Amino acid sequence: MSLNIPNTLTWARILLIPVIVGAYYMPDSILPVVDKNLLATSVFIVAAVTDWFDGYLARRLGQTSAFGAFLDPVADKLMVAAALIMLVQLGRVDAIVAVIIIGREITISALREWMARVGASASVAVAFIGKLKTAAQMTAIPLLLYNAPLLSVDTRPAGLVLIYVAAALTLWSMGYYLRKALPLLQERETR
Template sequence: MNLPNKISIARICLIPIFMVFLLVPLPLGTWDIYGEVLPISHVLGCLLFVIAAATDWLDGYLARKYNLISNFGKFLDPLADKLLVTAALLSLIELQMLPAWMAIIILSREFAVTGMRLVAAADGHVIAASPLGKWKTLFQMAALAVLLLHNFPFSIWNIPVGMLLMWIAVLLTIISGIDYFLKNRHVFKHSM
C-alpha cells in the first residue's frame, strides 16, 4: 500500500476519535478565553478535524507528485472526505449547533455526485473535481472548523462567521451540484 493511501486510511481512523471528543462528555474541563467558555474536548476534536481535513490535500499532493495514483486511492480518498464531512455535520446537529436541513443539502449533493461518478466510471469515464467543487469543499471545511470551535474567536465580537461560512458552503454545494449534473448529463444519456 502506498503512502497516500495510508494517509487516507489514517484520516478515516481519526474520525471516530474526533467524534468521541465532540460527543462523549469527557472530564477535560473548559478554557475561558476572553469570556468565551470552550470545552477542551471540543477544541481537541476540532484540532483532529483540521488535521484530518489537511491530510486530504497532503495525500493528493503526494499521489500526484510521486505518481502514486491508484484505483484504490481514487476510491479511498473521496470516501475518507465524505466520511469526515458527514461525521462533522452529524456531530454539529447532535450538539444543536447546525440546522439539519443544511446537512441534508450537503449530504444529498455528495451522494448524488458520487452516484454520478460511479455511473461514469462504469462507462470508463472519470469526472474530475471542478473548481466550484473545490471552493465548496474549502468553505465547508472552514465553516465546520469554526463551528466546531463554537464560532471562536468570532464569538467574542458576536459575529456569526461559522454560520456565514456555512451559508456560503450550502450555496456553493447547490451551485456546484447543478454544475456537475449539467456538464456531465451525457453520462446518464449513455447509461440509459
C-alpha cells in the same frame, strides 16, 4: 490494495473520524466542553491537512493508484458527514444544511460511479466550483466545531455564514455536474 504513504494518510484520516465524534461523548467531568471543541477542531484540521498532503505526496512520489483515487474522496465524505452530524446534534448547524451537503455528496458520488462505468468520467471531473465548495466547508466546519472566540472573532457566526455559503455552493456544483452529465443521461435513456 497498495499500502503506500498517501494511502496510509488517507486511512489515518478515516481513523481520526471516531476521535472527532468520540470527543463529544466523553463526560464533561473528564473532558470539559471547551476541551471537546478544541480536540475535535484540532483533529478535524489535522485530517483536512492530510487530505491535501496525501494527494500531493501521491503525485510527487508517483504513488497514485486506483484504490487511492477511490479511498480519498470516500474519506473526505465520511469526515465531513460525521462532523456535520455532530454539529447538527450539538445544535450548531441546521439539519437542512447537513442534508443538502451530505445528499449532494451521495448524489455526485453515484453519478461519478455511473459515468465511470459508461466510460465518461471526464465529463464529471472535479471542477473549480467543487473545489470552492470544499474550501468553504473545510473552513466552516472547524469554526463551528471550535465554537468560541478566536483572535477576537466569534467563530460560530463566521462558521454559520460559511456553512450556508458552502450549502449554496453545494447546490450550485450539483447542478453543474448534473448539467454536464445530462446529455449522456438523455442519450442512454433513448436507447
